[in-house]
Amino acid sequence: MSRRRQIYEGKAKILYEGPEPGTIIQYFKDDATAFNAEKKGTINGKGVINNRISEHVFSRLSHIGIPTHFIRRLNMREQLVRQVEIIPIEVIVRNVAAGSICKRLGLEEGEPLPHTLIEYCYKDDALGDPLVAEEHIACFQWASNEEMHDISSMAIRVNDFMSGMFAAIDIRLVDFKLEFGRLYDGDFSRVILADEISPDGCRLWDMKSGEKLDKDRFRRDLGGEEEAYREVARRLGLLHDEDSNPGEVLDLSSHRTRLRGTPAPTPKK
Numbered sequence: 046m047s048r049r050r051q052i053y054e055g056k057a058k059i060l061y062e063g064p065e066p067g068t069i070i071q072y073f074k075d076d077a078t079a080f081n082a083e084k085k086g087t088i089n090g091k092g093v094i095n096n097r098i099s100e101h102v103f104s105r106l107s108h109i110g111i112p113t114h115f116i117r118r119l120n121m122r123e124q125l126v127r128q129v130e131i132i133p134i135e136v137i138v139r140n141v142a143a144g145s146i147c148k149r150l151g152l153e154e155g156e157p158l159p160h161t162l163i164e165y166c167y168k169d170d171a172l173g174d175p176l177v178a179e180e181h182i183a184c185f186q187w188a189s190n191e192e193m194h195d196i197s198s199m200a201i202r203v204n205d206f207m208s209g210m211f212a213a214i215d216i217r218l219v220d221f222k223l224e225f226g227r228l229y230d231g232d233f234s235r236v237i238l239a240d241e242i243s244p245d246g247c248r249l250w251d252m253k254s255g256e257k258l259d260k261d262r263f264r265r266d267l268g269g270e271e272e273a274y275r276e277v278a279r280r281l282g283l284l285h286d287e288d289s290n291p292g293e294v295l296d297l298s299s300h301r302t303r304l305r306g307t308p309a310p311t312p313k314k
């Protein structure tokens with residue numbers, strides 16, 4: 046069997062040349078990084094879960110008319126996507142104050158924002174993905190005004206859809222990151238949603254307990270990251286019964302699962 050050509054290796058994914066021109070294979074790794082790759086580790090099974098979650102979210106988004114790069118999932122860790130020219134902007138959508146905005150503006154984590162906020166960061170690891178204004182994007186021609194119009198309206202639609210999707214399974218969508226790419230047709234291009242949507246790039250809080258079900262568990266050394274990612278997949282209906290014990294209820298406060306009906310372990314003094 047001929048070896049596939051690797052196009053790019055990122056922190057959480059490897060991209061290979063796809064079987065047809067204009068296609069790419071995205072391979073999801075278990076590697077996890079935080080703080081601009083200063084902290085490195087692995088989350089067992091993360092690649093498999095993120096591949097499934099991203100497939101689910103992108104498929105549902107395309108059903109509501111959001112154009113995406115997703116074509117189909119190939120296997121446990123790989124999906125076939127359209128090749129795009131990635132726009133070098135991270136689009137951050139925030140509903141609730143958390144993470145970098147709290148440090149920057151002195152906000153309390155968990156404060157609902159007066160309205161949904163979109164922020165843009167310039168994708169550059171060496172610079173630590175700095176926050177930029179739309180003026181910078183226009184000035185340095187990272188994206189045109191028309192593209193920015195499409196990007197911001199798609200980001201709002203994605204937020205509206207995902208907020209509802211997660212609320213239905215008792216998860217608060219606090220914030221998330223999107224990436225977009227240009228799909229060329231001759232000299233013309235249009236912007237479509239690219240990359241992935243998974244607990245690696247979203248803040249997801251359990252509505253009742255407030256437990257974090259996302260990469261903040263790894264970033265902040267909270268433990269239980271595998272269980273948290275699996276819990277998101279389970280609630281989305283993506284794990285089969287043989288993958289999870291249906292009688293289990295997640296108790297991330299002790300980083301363990303306990304059987305429904307059994308008392309929670311008493312914390313050690």
Ligand code: 5GP
Binds near residue numbers: 260
């Ligand atoms: P913050 O700016 O608070 O660090 O991140 C805001 C949101 O965007 C969080 O949900 C975070 O996971 C996501 N995010 C920001 N930058 C990155 C990044 O470089 N990679 C990933 N996977 N997610 C990011």
